[in-house]
Amino acid sequence: MPWRYKSPMNWSDVTPRADFVNRRQLIAGAAALGLGGPAFAKIAAAPSKYSTDAAPNSLEEITGYNNFYEFGTRKEEPAVNAQKLTTDPWAIEIGGLVERPGTYDLADVLAGQALEERIYRFRCVEAWSMVVPWIGFELAGLLNKVGVQPGAKFVSFETLMRPEEMIWQDYPILEWPYREGLRIDEAMNPLTIMATGLYGEEMPKQNGAPIRLVVPWKYGFKSIKSVVRIDLVAEQPKTTWNMMNPQEYGFFCNVNPTVDHPRWSQASERRIGSGLFAGRQDTPMFNGYGDEVAALYSGQDLAKDF
Ligand code: MTE
Numbered sequence: 001m002p003w004r005y006k007s008p009m010n011w012s013d014v015t016p017r018a019d020f021v022n023r024r025q026l027i028a029g030a031a032a033l034g035l036g037g038p039a040f041a042k043i044a045a046a047p048s049k050y051s052t053d054a055a056p057n058s059l060e061e062i063t064g065y066n067n068f069y070e071f072g073t074r075k076e077e078p079a080v081n082a083q084k085l086t087t088d089p090w091a092i093e094i095g096g097l098v099e100r101p102g103t104y105d106l107a108d109v110l111a112g113q114a115l116e117e118r119i120y121r122f123r124c125v126e127a128w129s130m131v132v133p134w135i136g137f138e139l140a141g142l143l144n145k146v147g148v149q150p151g152a153k154f155v156s157f158e159t160l161m162r163p164e165e166m167i168w169q170d171y172p173i174l175e176w177p178y179r180e181g182l183r184i185d186e187a188m189n190p191l192t193i194m195a196t197g198l199y200g201e202e203m204p205k206q207n208g209a210p211i212r213l214v215v216p217w218k219y220g221f222k223s224i225k226s227v228v229r230i231d232l233v234a235e236q237p238k239t240t241w242n243m244m245n246p247q248e249y250g251f252f253c254n255v256n257p258t259v260d261h262p263r264w265s266q267a268s269e270r271r272i273g274s275g276l277f278a279g280r281q282d283t284p285m286f287n288g289y290g291d292e293v294a295a296l297y298s299g300q301d302l303a304k305d306f
Contacts, residue, residue: 042200043115043135043196043197044115045116045117045135045197045200046116047117048118050120050190050191050292051117051120052120052288053119057132062198062199062204062207063204063207064076064079065272066079067124067221068082069173069174070159070166070167070169070176071085071167071168072167073168078205078206079206081168082204082205082206082209083205084165085160085209087209087210089105090105090106090210090211090228091103091105092104092109092229094142094146094229094230094231095229095230095232096152096156096231096232096233097149097151097233097234098148098232099146099147099149100145100146102146104146106210112141113137113138113142114141115135115137115196116135116136117134118135118136118216119132119133120132120214120216121216121287121288122214122220122223123220123255123269123283124219124220125220125221125249125253127261127264127266127268127269128269128270128272129269129270129271130271133199134195134197134198135195135196135197135200136195137193137194137196138192139155139192139194139213140187140188140189142230143188148184148232152184152233153183153234153236154182154183154184154232154234154237155182155183155184155187155230155231155232155233155237156179156181156230156231156233156238157182157213157224158228158229159178159224159225159226159228160227160228161176175243175244178225179224179237179239179240180213180221180224180240181236181238181239181251182215182222183296184232185296186215186293186296189293189296190292191215191216191293193213193214194213194214194227195211195212195213207225208223208224208225208227209226212225212227213225213227216287216289217255217286217288217290217293218253218287219254219255221249239251247262248261248262248263250305250306252302254293254302256285256286256306257282257283257284258303259302259306267282267283268280268281268282268283269283
């Protein structure tokens, strides 16, 4: 297996035993409170050469500090409000410039895709960061399954629209549904995954259950949650934050310490958590994934294409 070239680690190798025990207690506690504990199911996933060996944030941090505006704008709201979301049944409509368009049940989406654990750095445009042990598969695998037509230059994604459960969709805080997009070469890069879980279990609802995008070299808002629609298109698609404020949020949104947000510096970040690695640290170009992705942007002025 060529992807095993450097001893990859699973989260359980780098998470102290005490955290593991706490996590179990948390899940048991959540079950007692009816917060969906029993819904967690173990997922078998292979380790990956793309995983960082940085220590992951705790499950409490990853599931308690979220951006998911469909469920509220404060970081602690999604953990409570997202529990309403019905995630089974779930299907993704895949269309546009593809050979086999259609509505694919989640099981069909997953069929034939190799699940891996990807421990990725995750950098929000708001200048905080985490390390998350995602479970997922390469988006390229899904796109190849449906067959990309030569005219497809971009991929667009949409989140579910269901105001009965996504309570903030009744308010125009963003233009709903949440939309994101990638250029086709970015979508096909092996770092780009569709994630269906984290910490070895099904995706918590506040993190984008049952399936979300994760693009680790871009600011977190590109990593759209609870995806129900994917289209292969010829033109650059509309994306939520870019439509909201094009001066502040571009289409590419690559993590870039040399291009500041108009209202704050992007040179450093605050690692969420109170452990050994907490505090401010310098932000690396492409969030540290330059070896894998810098070539995608050769010849592009990333100050202009921010
Ligand atoms: N996807 C949807 N549908 N709605 C959102 O509000 N927020 C984005 C992104 N995906 C968002 C979304 C932002 S700003 C970030 S930083 C990440 O999700 C946060 O992911 P996390 O809560 O799993 O850390």
